Amino acid sequence: MFKIIFILIFIVSACQNSYGADVEAVIHPKAFENIESWISDTESPLYLSFNVDAVRKNRNQFDYSQVTVTGNLVNFTRENGYLAYKIVSNTDHTLQIIFYNNGGGTLTTATDMTFAKVTKSILVHGQSQTIKLLELIELSSVQ
Numbered sequence: 001m002f003k004i005i006f007i008l009i010f011i012v013s014a015c016q017n018s019y020g021a022d023v024e025a026v027i028h029p030k031a032f033e034n035i036e037s038w039i040s041d042t043e044s045p046l047y048l049s050f051n052v053d054a055v056r057k058n059r060n061q062f063d064y065s066q067v068t069v070t071g072n073l074v075n076f077t078r079e080n081g082y083l084a085y086k087i088v089s090n091t092d093h094t095l096q097i098i099f100y101n102n103g104g105g106t107l108t109t110a111t112d113m114t115f116a117k118v119t120k121s122i123l124v125h126g127q128s129q130t131i132k133l134l135e136l137i138e139l140s141s142v143q
Contacts, residue, residue, distance in 0.1 A: 026067075029099070047136075
């Protein structure tokens with residue numbers, strides 16, 4: 001237990017320092033869940049980008065206590081099933097992952113997602129703020 005807490009504290013501390021090559025290992029797997037639609041729906045992707053800074057800071061929606069990191073695999077165990085992703089490629093400008101979604105049964109879907117790493121200035125409550133985004137540039141199912 002102590003080892004897991006120490007590792008998470010170390011990872012979170014490292015991610016707050018920069019947007020470097022190893023930072024994506026701490027993006028909560030739930031952030032990738034709504035990019036692809038449910039199997040029963042016809043249109044994907046649902047979301048094209050998300051605010052990486054918000055995912056890292058919003059601990060109520062993105063509880064890291066059930067997230068484990070093993071090598072290049074980030075896993076989130078939930079009541080029914082799990083969400084996980086494996087980092088395939090991570091450069092200064094792009095991140096490619098294979099995202100796994102299991103709802104608690106025997107089916108696990110796998111989706112190849114490639115994102116551009118983007119820094120953008122926006123107005124938040126009238127104040128200019130610079131945020132880090134991952135913007136989807138490629139999406140395909142893995143067989």
